[in-house]
Amino acid sequence: MSLFNTPLTFKFPWRDYQGKFLDGFQEHITDNHLHVIAPPGSGKTILGLEMLLRIGKPTLVLAPTLTIRNQWRDRLVDFFEPAPANDVLSLSIKDPALLTFSSYQSLFALHRSFGENANEQLVQFIKKHNIETLVLDEAHHLKNEWWNCLFQLKGIEGLTIVSLTATPPYDSSALEINRYFELCGPIDDEIAVPDLIKNEDLCPHQDFIYFSRPDDAQIKYIVSYREQIIDFTNDLLENDTFQSFLMSLEIYQNSETSLEHIYENPSFFSSILIYLRATGHEIEPAKLNILGFKTKDVDFPSFTYEWSQCLLQEVLVNERDNFVAHESILMPIEKALRTIGVLERKKVDFIGNQDLYRNLANSPSKLKSIYEILKDTSKYLKTETRAVVLTDYIRKEFLDFKGKELSKLNKLGVVSIFHFLMAQDGFDTQVGVLTGSLIILHRTALEELRSVMPESNLRTEALDFVKDYYFINVPESGKNKIVAAVTKLFENGTINILIGTKALLGEGWDAPSINTLVLASYVGSFVSSNQMRGRAIRVDADVENKTGAIWHLACLDPTTEDGGKDMEKLKQRFQAFNGVSLNDEPYIENGLARLGLPEKLNADLDIDALNTGMLQEAQNRSVLKNRWDTAIASGNVLIRALKVPYEKEVPFRKTKRLAGLNAVKYLSVQVITGITLFLPEFMLKNFGALLNKGWLSFVYLLGSAIMVGFGPKTLKALKVYFLFGNQFKKTKKIATAVLAQLKSKNLLTTKSDALRIISEQNVNGTFMIYLEGANQHDCNLFVSLLDEIIAPIENPRYLLVGQSWIKRKLGFRSYYVVPTQFARRKEDAVQFKKHWNTHVDGSKILFTRNLEGRKHLLKARFAHMRYQFEEVSEKTVIWK
Structure with missing residues (x-):
């Protein structure tokens, strides 16, 4: 089907990863739903246009801003041919055409304008104009009151919904995440960052963390x-x-x-x-x-x-x-x-x-962190330094700061960062400040700015306490021009360090020359963080072999073992980033684990050594490129896997590998060795009892001594086997049962004979399970179901109850969840139980929506504070 009388085609060849994605497009769109993750630099808008042209139905495209809305139309006109007639395109949702580009704000305003019965009238409006495809661009931007009208549209029968995003809102509340995925559907496909780097559409890059401690106060x-x-x-x-x-x-x-x-x-x-x-x-x-x-x-x-x-x-x-x-x-x-x-x-x-x-997030200790990062970067890159520091607030209250009483700079912001840098002896790197209401430049940059903008009547004012730096007063009408002009000075190296707010520079602003980005922002979600991060990972046509360093700041809470709220936020943020590991054999994965941080981030941590190591790694830019090349060569696709970390107090190497019986063997050897050494000594001490009371009493006495002395270790050996050796094996069995159910219910879009469950464990004890040979949709579905089964129990409709008395007595988990996907109908739950009994163990199924079931559900949730799967499993993305 063609949307226009004359079909439009893309003017240029598709990149390899774009072609691979489009090859699977028809397979994904069969259910009228498509949810795609496309990182910065992947051509998300171009792919979106190609998809709606292939669907071939009247379409409404919703974008988060007017600028991005206009980009959709411009990309269609500039990159597709023949040029569409003006009457088939519209930028007004009130006057839709075959292809309408609008914003979420405009949709909400239209919805409100209907007044009474707004929901019904909005649906009728869409039907009246025969809109059959809805494209949601970056739906994570939505405000709470905007969701309602979108869900009204989602309810229209036969409507095709295409969702495109660079960053799903993983760090939002559970309610917001669930609402997002309810609207956009499960992730069907993802364009991989490694593919973009391999194709030289993104540069090799690395995320680093610079740690600080709170000040005394x-x-x-x-x-x-x-x-x-x-x-x-x-x-x-x-x-x-x-x-x-x-x-x-x-x-x-x-x-x-x-x-x-x-x-x-x-x-x-x-x-x-x-x-x-x-x-x-x-x-x-x-x-x-x-x-x-x-x-x-x-x-x-x-x-x-x-x-x-x-x-x-x-x-x-x-x-x-x-x-x-x-x-x-x-x-x-x-x-x-x-x-x-x-x-x-x-x-x-x-x-x-x-x-x-x-x-903690606004700790002034982060000012020193920023200075140390920029000082080290400037020392290494010299005039090639192109560093951007993004923060949340301007902090104009510090404009009158003077001298070097740095303790007065007690809040993180654009002005406090600027003054902290200027107060450092020997720091002579060119710095600029660029925000919507405040611009500060060095004298040499100001002179060049005048030559770039000769027609502008720039009013300047010298800073009283910082030599050779000037405020620039810009009329409202000239703000866009001066932002572009200052960006040009940054690009050509007149300015080496630019300090600004994420509100101005975070989204829509682009400077391909950025090679160092410091994220001094804590207010925004990781959605905005990833958009800011995208500024530093784009290639620069003028710089060969560009690499990008992205710095995250963490002020550690010394009263906790895990570092506190800053680290919690970073852990959430890193779930969205696929990157190369920092040490050892290169691999590509999301999450914080790839940085190899210490397990405990408490008061005993040597943060100076950690920061020094991070700085050294950041300047090994040639090594970074090699690590990406090696890691990319080791795989060809992003795999969604379930990861179960090893977080016991006893080091994993000491309890041996989870995959076999080594753990129980380790303790069994201890028991046998102990008995071997103990037996001669026991016989010498009790030889008299053997002569006086006979063999029977002697054997009884020996058995009692062995039980007292070695019974606890023997019991521990059994528990270690079930808790460690069995955990890995049982997860594989559960995965097999899940796959069997998916196949029997025809819920997979990949050919079943191409599928294989892969289970791997690292030397540190963590193990991962994923589905090989499946597309992203099937991988994601498989991992989500597996995660639901072994995650802490909440409120499932059906439970699987283990019937092994011995395991219950030893304190092992005997309750597992029937995933929601398989629990909507009793016959599906019963069918899953059959697969479970075949591949896992002999469990019975229990309905939890009656009194007896609620009792079991409560026992399942509270009886054992330490389940077999006491570590929190997590869904991860790895390059394989």
Whole structure:
């Protein structure tokens, strides 16, 4: 089908990876849904145009900004032939044509304009104009109120939806992520960064992290915050009136008649029991039976911050209206939490409130980090330095800063970064400031700017406290021109370092010469971070063998083992980045693991050594290119895999490999060796017993001694086998059951005879499982189902219940989830159970939407605090 009377064709040859993607296009679009990840530099807009032309139906393209909307139209006119007539194209959603380019804002405005029954009228408007294809460009930009009208359109029968993005919003809330994928559908295909580098459309690049610690004032603030929480928790455990209040609640007093309430919110009921047990109260067996436990099965967890948070969120916020008679008890607790900063915006958060996070994310210690990065880069690249520092705020309050009292620069921003650099002795690299409302240039750059913009009447003002630097006042009408002019000065090397805000330079701004990017931004999501990152990884036609260094800043929380909120945010951010490993054998993968960071990022970490190593790696640019070349040559496609990390206290090398019985052998050797050494000594000491009491008594005494001395190690050997050796093998069996179900239900688009389950484990103990021979859609579906099965149990419709008494007694996981995909109908769940019994073990299926099922579901969630799969599995992307 052709959209226009005369079919349009792309003027140029398709790049290899674009051609490969288009070859599979018809296969993906059969369900009227296509979701594609296309990184910066891949020609996303051109591919989008080709797709809508191949679909051949009247189309509405929605873009996040007017600039990007116009780019769609311009690309069609410039890169396809013959040129389409003007009457078949439209930039107005109110007056659509065969091909309409608009924005999400315009769609929302149209939706609002309909007034009453807006949803129905919007749907009728789309149908009236025969729009049959909807293209969503960068749908992660959507604001909350815009989703409604898009879901109304999604409900139109027969509408084809094509979603294009460079960065799915993985670091958003679970609600936002689910909403995004509900609208856009599962990822069908992804254009691989390695392909772009191989094709020289992106340059080799590496992400680095520069670590800092809070200053003394911040450390004091954090320590005080943690100490106040400890004091509060101790006081709460000694609060007799609060204990009496909880024990007087209907849910506790009359638990048997409050089952519906308990099963609606089992975490709250559990938190009450855990709290009361921590205060020394005995918990009646009947209350534990409600949760599906026998008394001897229960291993009460400590009253941790998480349980405290769960308990107080309910009594102080969610159910507060029900406890009006107890305000004299609850109000002092609320005031104490608000004083600490734990209760804000109707949310109890002991882990770290927003003020604590901002305190670290905005730490002035990052000013020194930025300086060290730029100093080292300038020393190595000299006049070839093209560094951009992007941050969130301008911080004009620091414009009058003078001297070298750097402690006064206590907030991260454009002006504070500029002044911090200028205050450093010997730092003479050319620096420029470029924001929407503030421009600062060196005298030499200003002179060249005048020659570039001779017609402009630039008004300048010398900075009082920074020699040879000037403010530039630009009229509103000339802002676009001066941004382009300053960019040109940066491109030609008149300016080596440019400091700006992500609002101006983050999206839409382009300077191919960038070889170093410092992301001093913490407000934006990783969507905007990846767009900023895209500025530094593009090739520069004027620079042969360009490489890009992208620096992320982390201020570590010294009171935690994992580095705190900054590292948590970076971990989320890195999930979107496919990059080459920093050390050892080169491989390409997303996530933080490829940087080889220490497991613990606590106060004992030698960050100076870590930062020095990062700086050295950043300047090994020729080595970086070689690592990319080697890693790219080792594979040809991105594979979506499930990764289960090894995060035990005992090093993996000591417990040996998960793949076999080495772990149990290791401990068995210890037992056998111990007995061998122990036996002669025992016989010498007990020879008299052998003569006086006979062989039977001697053997009994020997057996007792062996059980006492070596029984615990023998039991440990058995547990190690099941927990370590069996974990890897069982995951493979579960994967086999999943694949069998997918095949039997015809849910795969790849030919079944081409599929093979691959399971691999690294020397560090982590193992991965993926589907070989499948397209991206099938890989993603397979991994998502496998992840759902072994992830912590939430609220599935059906459970698979293991029937092995021995494993239950040893504390192994005996409950697994029937994935949502297989649980919508009972017959599908039963069919999956048959595959499970064939490939995994003999489990029975359990429906959780009745009273007995809820009991089992609660037991599945709370009975074992440490499941067999206690590590959090994660979906990863690797180049194979």
